Structure formats: C-alpha cells, structure tokens
Amino acid sequence: MAKSKKLKNVTVSQVFKTIIWPRKKYLGIGLVLIIISRLAGLVVPGASKYLIDDVIPNRDMSMLKWLILAVAAAIVIQSVTSFALTQILSVEAQHLISQLRAKVQRHIIQLPIRFFDNTKTGELVSRIMTDVEGVRNLVGTGFAQMIGGVLTSLICLGLLIYISPLMTAFVLIPVAIFGVISLKAFGKIRPIFRDRGVINAEVTGRLTETLGGVRVIKGFNAEAQEIKIFEAGVTRLFLNVKESLVTTSLVTSAATLLLGLASAGIMGIGGYQIMNGELTYGDFVSYTLFLGFLIAPILQMSNIGSQFTEAFAGLDRTEEILNTPLEDDGGHRTLKLEHIHGDVVFDRVSFAYEEGKEVVKEISFKAPAGSVTALVGTSGSGKTTIAGLAASFLNPDCGTITVDGHDLQKISLQSYRSKLGVVLQDDFLFEGTIRENIIFPRPNATEEQVQQAVKAAHVQEFTDRFPEGLNTLIGERGVKLSGGQRQRIAIARAVLADPRILILDEATSNLDTESESLIQASLKTLMQGRTTFVIAHRLSTIRQADQILVIEQGNIAEQGKHEELLEKKGRYYQLYTYQARI
Ligand SMILES: Nc1ncnc2c1ncn2[C@@H]1O[C@H](COP(=O)(O)OP(=O)(O)OP(=O)(O)O)[C@@H](O)[C@H]1O
Structure with missing residues (x-):
C-alpha cells in the first residue's frame, strides 16, 4: 500500500466539482439561512448604540419597547435558522x-484478488x-460556520471602519498576521491527518x-505479544493526535494573543477618542x-481549518483507493457468454507474482x-496459482487460457464467474444460518433446489440432528460446526450454484471415516458433468480424475491417468509411494 508521502493531494477545485457543486441546492439554502442568521446576530450590537446614545439619555420608553422587541425577534430568528441549518x-x-462509503466499498470489492493479498x-x-467521515x-x-464566519467578519469589518477607521486599521495588523500563521499551520497538519488515516488503518x-485468529494466539500463548503490538499502535495514534x-x-x-493585544490597543485608542469627543459611548x-x-x-x-484539513486528508486516501485499477480496468472483457460449455485450454501460460520470478512456466494442457x-505436486509447486488462473482470479503474463475457444481475458467477468464455482x-462461511450460507450464490433458489443441494452434499445428515435444522446459527466463520460439516455446507453451496466450471481445493484435514466417505460422495455428485480443477489431496479423487497434472516448480x-502414471514409475509414482503430500 502506498505510504502517505506518495499520495497525490486532492485539490480544492476537484472537491468543489465533485462534492460542493452537486449539492448546490442544499448549500444554497444553507447560505441563505446563514445570511439571515448572521444579519439577525448583528441586531444586538447595533441596538446597543441606540440604547446608550439615544434611548437612555432621552428616556424614550416607547423606543425602548421597540428595541427590545427587535432584539427578541432577532434572537428567535437566529435560533430557528440555526436549527434549520443543522x-x-x-x-x-x-x-x-x-x-461515499458505498462507492468505496463497490470499488474495493471489484479490485483484483492480488490487491487483497497485499492489504x-x-x-x-x-x-x-473512517476515511470518508471527514x-x-x-x-x-x-x-456553514466558515461561510457564515467570513460573511459576518466582512460586514463587521465594514461597520468597524465606518465607526472608527483608526481603531480598525490597528485591528487589521494582528488579523493579517494570524491569517499567515493559520495558513502555514494547516499546510503542516494535512500530512499529519493523512498519517492518522494510515496508522488507524494499520x-x-x-x-x-x-481477534479473528484468537485461537492461534491463545494456543501459542501469544496474548502478551498481541497486547504489546496493539499498545504500540494506539500509542502511535496518540502521538499523531498529539502532534496535530x-x-x-x-x-x-x-x-487569542494577537487579538487580545488588539483589544488592549482599542481600549487605549477608544478611551482617548472618547475623551477628545471624537467617539460616543454608544459607538x-x-x-x-x-x-x-x-x-x-x-x-x-x-x-x-483543522476540520477541513481532516476532510481533505481523508479524501486524499479515498481518492487513492478509487484510482486503483479495477479487475477489468482496460474494458477488454466485453465478451458476454450466455452459455458456457466448459472446454478449457491452457496454451503456454506463464505467470509471476513478482517480476522475474515465474511461478507458472509456459504450461499447456486441455481440460475438456x-x-x-x-x-498434484509438492507444496509451493504452483497448483493454487494454476487454479487461480483458471478461475480468472489471476491473469496470465504470457500465453492464453481459452474457454470454449474464447480468450478468457476477453470474457466479461460477470458472465464467466456466474458459471464458476x-x-x-x-x-468461508458467513455468520448466519446454514440455509443462508448455502443459498448465498443463488438467493432466489426454490426450496426444492435447496433441498436437492442439501441432499447431494449430505448436509441433512447433521442438520437433522439440530432442533433448528437448516436454520441453525453457525457463528462467525462457522465456528460452531466441525470441519467436515463446514466442508459439506460449502459443497452444498456449490451444488446449488450449479456452475459449469468448478475449482476445488480439497481439504487436507483428516476426517473420521464416516465424514470422509460422506464428503467423498458429495464431491462425486458435485463434480459430475462439470469441468473441474481440483487441487487433490485424496487418493480417491485422484483415481477418478480424467487427467492428473503433476506440477513441479511451475511446470x-x-x-x-492414475494407472498410466504409476506404470511410468516417474515423479507421480514417487509422490504416491512415498506418500508425500500430494
Ligand atoms: N500472493 C502471492 N504473492 C507472491 N507469491 C506468491 C503468492 N501466492 C503464492 N506465491 C508463491 O508462488 C509459489 C506457488 O504457490 P502456490 O500457492 O501456487 O503453490 P501450491 O502448489 O498451491 O502450494 P500448496 O500445496 O502449499 O498450497 C510459491 O512459491 C509461493 O510462495
């Protein structure tokens, strides 16, 4: 992830175009309300002059009543407008x-798998x-406060110049100094706010x-270490806030200092002018x-100013995410396939996660x-990567993968993935009921289809024992179920999705014989009639496969087939006989 230093600043004009201008109606109404509110606010100081210079010396009772009425009305207007403004x-x-949250989430979810691997x-x-909150x-x-503030300041400035140009000139010097100081300061805090976003995210x-890996943490008695890491993190956050x-x-x-000094000066100048008869008490x-x-x-x-800086810093980070290219960024995936038969061909496909380190090297094969x-193959040989390429999670660097004769990189992801399981x-199971987890790829499935999938994956063998059946809540990530039960739910989900192309990563965990045989049976039903790529760990699956690819360092x-390869007494035979992890 790019560090804050590399971030491009969002400009005021960008913000104006994308955020302010589209809301001109609201902000326009807001502006009118602010003007009314601030003008009403000026009634009190204006009335004071009349009270002191005219009404009190002349003992004008009826004027006093009008004055109080005007002040009361102004206060009511102020409170109503401020309510409406908020x-x-x-x-x-x-x-x-x-x-904005919805926009960022929509973008993030469409980013390539590799982005998620790194974030x-x-x-x-x-x-x-959080980033968009600013x-x-x-x-x-x-x-509103800013516009209102600027407006009031300008009107007051006019009135102050009108009452006493000399005193006003004296006031403007510290105001100007303050302006320079604050501009400099806000330039300094923007990167601090941006860093805050980075630290917060980390x-x-x-x-x-x-919290997700709490079992591993407790299992290795690593609580103290995690506490320390978190403390260090929140301390960094604290130091960042402190700095700002x-x-x-x-x-x-x-x-406070500059304006306080100005006030002291005004007392002096004002007192002097009153004594010389150049200024009234009311003025x-x-x-x-x-x-x-x-x-x-x-x-x-x-x-x-700091609120605005915070907003801009957050927008800098949001913009960075929104500028990350989507999975189908070039717009090359225009081919929409209504039906997919499922003929998959890899033609001299190469792939590297990091430049120069090819993990899959010019492989070619047909999967009718x-x-x-x-x-099959040893750990790290490239099996998952090949499956990821077939799933269009990764794109080949060289060579082509075709599906029914079409280049997979040209097929719309939506149309391909709707046929993929x-x-x-x-x-991954979501928190919720077993039923919700099964139907999530096809929320409109009929009850009959759900029951068929449940049966095919032998899910009812255990849900029948639960009082709530398919409506049993399974806890976050399905923690309330056994490994075998979770696998069967995942299989039922795939059966219901009814894909043409299936990617299967067989679990390595050893299950009891009964669970194992139920899963075998479920998988057999699932694979029937679908182009399946299976990262195989079970001998029974391997034996049934139409072809076995033994992967060695990306080749x-x-x-x-199983028998052919055994007869060959080559690498497969070695893996098989030595019972290495295949
Ligand atoms: N996201 C990634 N970024 C960088 N390198 C990766 C990434 N994923 C895998 N690799 C590397 O690519 C190579 C092949 O990994 P892959 O996961 O395809 O192997 P595998 O045969 O499926 O292994 P296993 O049986 O252990 O799952 C490994 O050397 C691995 O370190």
Whole structure:
C-alpha cells in the first residue's frame, strides 16, 4: 500500500466539482439561512448604540419597547435558522458519507484478488468506514460556520471602519498576521491527518486479525505479544493526535494573543477618542461588540481549518483507493457468454507474482468440458496459482487460457464467474444460518433446489440432528460446526450454484471415516458433468480424475491417468509411494 508521502493531494477545485457543486441546492439554502442568521446576530450590537446614545439619555420608553422587541425577534430568528441549518446540512453531510462509503466499498470489492493479498482486511474496513467521515465537515455545519464566519467578519469589518477607521486599521495588523500563521499551520497538519488515516488503518487491520485468529494466539500463548503490538499502535495514534493538537492549539493561542493585544490597543485608542469627543459611548460599546463578531469566527477558523484539513486528508486516501485499477480496468472483457460449455485450454501460460520470478512456466494442457483435472505436486509447486488462473482470479503474463475457444481475458467477468464455482480448503462461511450460507450464490433458489443441494452434499445428515435444522446459527466463520460439516455446507453451496466450471481445493484435514466417505460422495455428485480443477489431496479423487497434472516448480512434470502414471514409475509414482503430500 502506498505510504502517505506518495499520495497525490486532492485539490480544492476537484472537491468543489465533485462534492460542493452537486449539492448546490442544499448549500444554497444553507447560505441563505446563514445570511439571515448572521444579519439577525448583528441586531444586538447595533441596538446597543441606540440604547446608550439615544434611548437612555432621552428616556424614550416607547423606543425602548421597540428595541427590545427587535432584539427578541432577532434572537428567535437566529435560533430557528440555526436549527434549520443543522437539519439541512448535517443530514446532507451524513447522506454524502453513506454514498461515499458505498462507492468505496463497490470499488474495493471489484479490485483484483492480488490487491487483497497485499492489504489487510481491517485496513480496508477502516478505509471504507473512517476515511470518508471527514467530508461531513465540507458539507455539514463546518462549511456553514466558515461561510457564515467570513460573511459576518466582512460586514463587521465594514461597520468597524465606518465607526472608527483608526481603531480598525490597528485591528487589521494582528488579523493579517494570524491569517499567515493559520495558513502555514494547516499546510503542516494535512500530512499529519493523512498519517492518522494510515496508522488507524494499520492498527484496525492488526486488531481485526488478532481477534479473528484468537485461537492461534491463545494456543501459542501469544496474548502478551498481541497486547504489546496493539499498545504500540494506539500509542502511535496518540502521538499523531498529539502532534496535530500542538499545531492547532498554537493557532488558537496565537489568535487569542494577537487579538487580545488588539483589544488592549482599542481600549487605549477608544478611551482617548472618547475623551477628545471624537467617539460616543454608544459607538465605543457597539464597536467592541462588533469586534467580538469579527474575532469569534476568526478564532473558530482554527477549528474549522483543522476540520477541513481532516476532510481533505481523508479524501486524499479515498481518492487513492478509487484510482486503483479495477479487475477489468482496460474494458477488454466485453465478451458476454450466455452459455458456457466448459472446454478449457491452457496454451503456454506463464505467470509471476513478482517480476522475474515465474511461478507458472509456459504450461499447456486441455481440460475438456465435464472432465476432472487433478493438480498434484509438492507444496509451493504452483497448483493454487494454476487454479487461480483458471478461475480468472489471476491473469496470465504470457500465453492464453481459452474457454470454449474464447480468450478468457476477453470474457466479461460477470458472465464467466456466474458459471464458476469455488470450494476452497478453508471455505468461508458467513455468520448466519446454514440455509443462508448455502443459498448465498443463488438467493432466489426454490426450496426444492435447496433441498436437492442439501441432499447431494449430505448436509441433512447433521442438520437433522439440530432442533433448528437448516436454520441453525453457525457463528462467525462457522465456528460452531466441525470441519467436515463446514466442508459439506460449502459443497452444498456449490451444488446449488450449479456452475459449469468448478475449482476445488480439497481439504487436507483428516476426517473420521464416516465424514470422509460422506464428503467423498458429495464431491462425486458435485463434480459430475462439470469441468473441474481440483487441487487433490485424496487418493480417491485422484483415481477418478480424467487427467492428473503433476506440477513441479511451475511446470507440468507428468500428465496422465492414475494407472498410466504409476506404470511410468516417474515423479507421480514417487509422490504416491512415498506418500508425500500430494
Ligand atoms: N500472493 C502471492 N504473492 C507472491 N507469491 C506468491 C503468492 N501466492 C503464492 N506465491 C508463491 O508462488 C509459489 C506457488 O504457490 P502456490 O500457492 O501456487 O503453490 P501450491 O502448489 O498451491 O502450494 P500448496 O500445496 O502449499 O498450497 C510459491 O512459491 C509461493 O510462495
């Protein structure tokens, strides 16, 4: 995964085009509400001048009533508009978050298998759920606060210049210094926020693995080590937050200091001008109140600025994921096959995970429709890779794989995979019921089809003993079932999917004779009439195979049927007689 340094910054204009502009309606309404709210906010300081300079000296009771009424009305308007603002903008911000999450998840799930081999699951969870959260600051009330703040500041600035140009000139110096400081500071925090996303994803990723692998951890008494790793992770996170807090609090303190100094100066200048009769008491009071309205949003800016920086940093990371090429990125997979017969041919296919290290080397073989091809060989010889190539999880670097005469790389993944079934060694079961796990490739299957699959895979042999039958909950990853039971559910799932091409990674675990024979029978039914590639560990499967490919360091060392290969007394014979892991 690219580190934050390599990330390209998302630009303001990109954000404007993709996030702000499409929501112009909401933001427009928000803007009108902010203007109303902020104008209403100016009534109190404006009224104070009249109260002090006109109403009180003239003992004008009726004007006093009007003044109070105007102030009360302004306050009501402010509270109503701020309620409406939060309702409109915060809700839209949350809507945007959910849309972005769905977009990122949709993209991630369409990335090639190799991407997942190199990325922690928890890290991806964090990218989908956490990285996009910052955008609420762009659309939500953060945005409103910023626009409102800028607007109020500008109006107040005009009024301040009107009341006293001299005092205002004095105020603008520290405001300008503050502006420069905050711009510099936010440039500094953006990479910190981005690193936070990276650290967060790493810590979450490891935590997910730790919790998922709790049996291994306890089995090896490795709890202390995992605790240490997690502590180190959260400490890194803490230090990152601390670093950004130092910068943001420096900005806030700079604002307090500079603006505080300005206020002291204003007291001096104001006092002097009042004594010289150049300024009324009312002007001075309303000047001070308006100054408050100018300063408050500037102080808020440090908060809003860091919220914006956080949003941009999150978007940088989200954009990186969205720019990762999809499985079918070139748009070459245009061929949609209605029916797949299942003739698969490998023609001088080579593949390397890392450049220069070929794991599959120019292999050629034919797997006619409905035949069973058993892949055998020592560990690491390339069997899983060949199966992955047949499943279109990996693409050949050289050579071609054809299905019914069509180049597999040109066939639409959707049309190919809808005819593909995989039963893997550590077959994945979801938390839920046995039924849900069986029907997930075909959610619209009829009850009859489900029952047929259940029967074919001998699932009912154990579900009949459960009071809830197929509706029994199996716990996360099927932990409440035995290994053999899990395999049979996976087989039932494949039977129901009714694929033309089947990839089977036989489990190596030893099962009791009864379970073993039930699984054998299930597999036999499953493989019937389907082009099957099986990474075979069971002698019975190997014996039944139409062809056996003995894989040695990415080459086909031998090819033939069981008896033929035994007679040959070659590599297969050696593997077979020495009972090496085949
Ligand atoms: N995702 C990957 N990235 C890099 N190298 C890999 C990856 N997966 C497998 N390899 C390497 O490719 C080679 C072939 O692996 P493969 O999994 O195809 O072997 P195998 O015959 O299926 O082994 P086993 O019987 O142990 O499962 C091995 O040397 C392995 O280290």
